[in-house]
Amino acid sequence: MANYYNDNENLNFHLNHPLMKKCVDLKExxxxxxxxxxxxxxxxxxxxxxxxxxxxxxxxxxxxxxxxNAESVDQEGPQLKDNEVIYAKGTSQNYKSLVDAGLIGMSLPRKYKGLNFSIVPYVMAAEIVSRADAGFANIWGLQDCAETIHEFGDDAIKDEFLPRFFDGATAAMDLTEPDAGSDLQAVMLKASYNEEEDQWYLNGVKRFITNGDADISLVLARSEEGSSDGRGLSLFVYDRTEQKVVVRRIENKMGIKGSPTCELVFENAPAKLVGNRRLGLIKYVMSLMNSARLGVGAQSVGIAEAAYREALKYAKEREQFGKAIIHYPAVYEMITNMKVKTDGIRSLLYATSRLVDIYKSYGFLSEGRSLTPEERKDQKYYSRKADMFTPLLKLIASEYSNEIAYDAVQVHGGTGFMKDFPIERIYRDARITTIYEGTSQLQVVAAIRGIGNGSYLKYIQEFEAQEYNEDLNTIKSRLIKMTEKFEKIVTIVEKDKMSELWDFHARRMVEMAANIIIGYLLLDDAMRDMNYKKSADIFTQKGMAQNEEKFNYMENFDIKDLEHFQLSS
Ligand SMILES: Cc1cc2nc3c(=O)[nH]c(=O)nc-3n(C[C@H](O)[C@H](O)[C@H](O)COP(=O)(O)OP(=O)(O)OC[C@H]3O[C@@H](n4cnc5c(N)ncnc54)[C@H](O)[C@@H]3O)c2cc1C
Known part of the structure; x- marks a missing residue:
């Protein structure tokens, strides 16, 4: 009998972080x-x-x-019958087992039949589910929509929809359209208000919607006629029992095959407004996407853990030239890197989760009483920090999960290319993580603000001001040197901040900051448990080398060189 929580002591380690006392006290x-x-x-x-x-x-x-169930779900996939999405047998069994255990709507308050869980254990559950089956994790993880209804809906909407999650209602987040992907300001699905009936109706097409046929859907739509940007968009909740949405097709995908990705046509579909008009994208969807990005972070860590375990197991069993392949430096280096990277992104995942936890709990507290000036200040601090850590997490965790899955296939040799071992599925499943919930490029667009306004440097300096064990001094000195280089290069590139050069080098600068921040997080982990020292050491050694390379490239780059890259213009 396997247990994906008990067999991974890293999880308990992060669950018992000292800041959890604050998270829990605020939440409860x-x-x-x-x-x-x-x-x-x-x-x-x-x-x-x-x-x-x-x-x-x-x-x-x-x-x-x-x-x-993951293999059979991957092979069987969902089907469309009579305008209804039918899950693979394993998916239905998976979902039922989680519903029966009361694990849907985990973070909702108890009055809505939730468990009132803090974000950290909820995200941890998402990591564990993703390790088991990353495709299924989407179906389960869309309970995030409940959190958005809870945060922004009025009492009537909350009372109507929230208790249904505990009973097993599935959810979907309907944002993307054929002409509105990364640029959600371009959403055109129309919401019109019928005054006589006091009812909103939705008309139009949504594309790439995970679980599109769900019981409860949050839909981003243009409610303000004549508008063309994000300020004309509102958020609506649609109830599947209305039967006014046609599932045009289920996409035939590369990976996460168990999770149905649908094209939808809304045909005069009645829907209810969530919160206020015009705030759909600029406030509510931004918050929903931030939760979903945390979810993809968890999914990426779960995939990384699964890939690392598969590679380690295989490398110990497979023998070539008379010994197990794990004894070859080329192989054990790959496996060690997987472990170090997984430790790094897991640390970033739970650090980010704690930040989100704290500022959101303050938000809910402020609905019942006014916060003290100190609490408001604290909320602002955690909210800003969460805004900076979330894109960093989504970017780095998803990219690492792909790198780890890639190397895990390599460790399997030809076998990794066959469908006989889980790693082939895990590799395909990893690919989407850098694309949905905002591509890696869009995470950089969000994160570069923190480079320009000095936020990341401020958080790095907070780490630097901490006292660490003498045993960890070498690693800390390395991080201090990395920070000096980071500051220096930002000053150099900043001179051309108004030009495309700033955007051109953005990812490099964001990744330099990430290497330092993850390095410090691992150092913090090592302070609590010396078993993490090795990961902190290897991560910072590699991070330093990578940062040097990026530094040299940027330092020697001439703005005129940009022209070489503009092949198509
Ligand atoms: C399997 C799957 C499930 C999905 N599930 C959902 C869901 O449940 N709900 C939902 O609403 N959507 C969902 N999506 C949609 C997903 O969020 C979008 O595909 C994603 O946001 C990218 O949009 P796009 O595909 O239109 O790509 P585009 O926006 O066309 O991007 C193409 C390329 O251009 C780059 N690019 C675009 N703009 C910029 C910029 N300003 N700066 C730098 N680079 C840029 C991108 O990074 C990318 O490399 C899903 C997609 C897939 C594939």
């Missing part, structure tokens, strides 16, 4: 639910115990059901 707001709900926790220890036990259940379901 003086543990006041204990007076109203039998199963609500009494204090911090009680809450952590519940998180731990629930994650054990998630780990068991993943080890016994979702993981073993």
């Amino acid at each position: 707001d003086n543990y006041k639910d204990a007076a109203h709900f039998d199963f609500a926790p009494l204090d911090f220890e009680d809450t952590m115990d519940t998180y731990n036990k629930t994650l054990e259940i998630v780990g068991e379901i993943c080890g016994d059901i979702i993981g073993p």
